[in-house]
Amino acid sequence: MLRRSESDLKSRMITIDGPAGTGKSVTAQALAARLGLLYLDSGALYRGVALWAERVGIADPEDPRLAESIAGCNLNAVTQDARFRVRLGEEDVTDALRHEALGQLASRLAVFPVVRDLVARILRQAAARHACVAEGRDMGSNVFADAGLKIYLTASLTVRGARRLEQLRALGKPSDADAVRREMEDRDGRDQTRTASPLRIPANAVRIDTTRLTQNEQVTLIEELYRGGGWLRSVGFYRVCHTFLRILLIGLLRMRVHGLAHLCHGPVVIACNHRSYFDPPLVGTALPFAIGYLAKDELFHPGWMGAIFRRVNAIPVRRGAADRRAIREVLAALQRGMPIVIFPEGTRVKGDQLGTPLPGAAWLARKAKVAIVPACIWSDGFWRGLRRGRILSAHFGTPLRYPPEDGAGDVAKMTDEIIAAIGELRREARENVEKPAQVDA
Ligand code: DC
Numbered sequence: 001m002l003r004r005s006e007s008d009l010k011s012r013m014i015t016i017d018g019p020a021g022t023g024k025s026v027t028a029q030a031l032a033a034r035l036g037l038l039y040l041d042s043g044a045l046y047r048g049v050a051l052w053a054e055r056v057g058i059a060d061p062e063d064p065r066l067a068e069s070i071a072g073c074n075l076n077a078v079t080q081d082a083r084f085r086v087r088l089g090e091e092d093v094t095d096a097l098r099h100e101a102l103g104q105l106a107s108r109l110a111v112f113p114v115v116r117d118l119v120a121r122i123l124r125q126a127a128a129r130h131a132c133v134a135e136g137r138d139m140g141s142n143v144f145a146d147a148g149l150k151i152y153l154t155a156s157l158t159v160r161g162a163r164r165l166e167q168l169r170a171l172g173k174p175s176d177a178d179a180v181r182r183e184m185e186d187r188d189g190r191d192q193t194r195t196a197s198p199l200r201i202p203a204n205a206v207r208i209d210t211t212r213l214t215q216n217e218q219v220t221l222i223e224e225l226y227r228g229g230g231w232l233r234s235v236g237f238y239r240v241c242h243t244f245l246r247i248l249l250i251g252l253l254r255m256r257v258h259g260l261a262h263l264c265h266g267p268v269v270i271a272c273n274h275r276s277y278f279d280p281p282l283v284g285t286a287l288p289f290a291i292g293y294l295a296k297d298e299l300f301h302p303g304w305m306g307a308i309f310r311r312v313n314a315i316p317v318r319r320g321a322a323d324r325r326a327i328r329e330v331l332a333a334l335q336r337g338m339p340i341v342i343f344p345e346g347t348r349v350k351g352d353q354l355g356t357p358l359p360g361a362a363w364l365a366r367k368a369k370v371a372i373v374p375a376c377i378w379s380d381g382f383w384r385g386l387r388r389g390r391i392l393s394a395h396f397g398t399p400l401r402y403p404p405e406d407g408a409g410d411v412a413k414m415t416d417e418i419i420a421a422i423g424e425l426r427r428e429a430r431e432n433v434e435k436p437a438q439v440d441a
Helices: 006-011 024-035 042-055 065-072 100-109 113-127 139-143 157-170 177-193 215-227 232-252 279-286 303-311 324-335 360-368 382-388 411-434
Strands: 014-017 038-041 075-080 083-088 132-136 149-154 206-209 256-258 269-272 292-296 314-317 340-342 372-378 393-396
Touching (some): 014 139, 014 215, 024 038, 024 132, 024 215, 038 042, 038 075, 038 083, 042 075, 042 083, 100 177, 113 132, 113 139, 149 215, 157 177, 206 324, 269 279, 269 411, 279 393, 292 324, 303 314, 314 324, 324 340, 324 360, 340 360, 360 372, 372 411
Parallel strands (some): 014 149, 038 132, 149 206, 256 393, 292 340
Antiparallel strands (some): 075 083, 372 393
C-alpha cells in the first residue's frame, strides 16, 4: 500500500455510516479488499471500550469512574492479514467483541465525549498513513468529515433484523427474532438521539437503501462511484462550467427559462426532448442547481472524455441492453436527491415530430418513486434567432406522478403521457418564438 500526501489520502478515503444491520461491515471489508484500502471498524473500537469497562467493573455508563479511569484504557487497533484487530494492551480481543450485550453497552458508552475522543484519536492515527474505508455512525459527519466519498446505508428494519439474526446464527449464537429487532430499535434510537456525534446522514453523502440490494450489488455500486470519480468530486468542476454557461447563455444570449417553479430541489426524473448534442448542457444551464445526466456509453471513450463527462455528473448507459450498473447509479443519485435528465427518445431526433419513446424514464421514476418533470429545449433556427435576439429557451411542465395507490404503475401509459407533455411544451416553445412569454428565471 502506498503512502500518500494528506490531501490525497483524504480524497481517497471512503466513509460508510448507517444503523446496525445495513451491511456496513461486510461492504466496507469487501471494498477495502477490492480497492487496496485499509479497513477501519469504529464499532469494534467502541465494543473494545465496552469490554474494557466490563473488565474494570464499570457496568453502568453513568459510573463517575468512567471519566477518571478511561486514560488507563490501553485500546489500540492493528490491521492483520487485511483484518481489523482490536487490542487491549497486548491482548487481541477482537473475537470477544461480537455479542449483542457488548453492542448495547458500546452504544450506551458511546454517548460520552471522553469515549468518542479516544476512539476518534485511534482512527485518525490509523488513517494518517493509509487511505481507508471507515465504517460506523459518525465517520462521514465527524471523524472524517472531509473524506472523498461518503456513503450512508439504510434498509428496512425487517431486513436489518433478519440480517443480524443470520449473522448471530453463523456465529453459533441463535437468537429470538423479536428480541433482536427490539434491541436494534433501542440501539438505533440511542445512536440517533445522543448529543455527541449522533448518527445522521453526513453532508454530501450518497444515501443507498440496501433493502433490495445483494451484498455484491451494494459493494459494486460504491466501487463504481469511487472509481468513476463519484458525485462528490465533480462539484468544483461542475460549478465552474455551470457558472460559465449561465453567464454565456442566460446573461449574454438571453436564453429564456419557463416553468422553473415546477422543479424544486430534489429527486425528479426530467424527461426532455432531444434534437442536438447541446441539449444536455442547455437543460443543465437552465436550472440554477446541479443535475445529473444519463448519457450513451460511447461518449465516455477514450478515457479522458469519460473523466470529463463524469465530472459534469453524466452516468454512462449502454443502449440496447439492460445496463444494471447504470440503473443502480441513477437510483443512487436520485436517492441522494439529485434530479436526473433522461432523453426518452433515446437518441437525437431531427424534424418536427418527436421520436418513438423508450420506457426508461418512466420505469426509473417508478422504481425510484419520484415524479417526472417533462421538459423541452428549443434551439431551432439558431442563426435566425441570433439576429432577432431570441435563440434558446427551456420549458418545464407540470410534474407527472404515478397514482400513489397503484403500486405497480403502468410504465407504457406513463411513457405516452410523458411524450404528450413534451409535445405540448414544444408547441408552447414554438409559440414563444413568435410571441415571447413571461420569463421566470
Ligand atoms: O457497528 P457496531 O454494531 O459494531 O457498533 C456498536 C455500537 O458502537 C453502536 O451501537 C454505537 C457505537 N458506535 C458509535 O457510536 N459510533 C461509531 N462510529 C460506531 C459505533
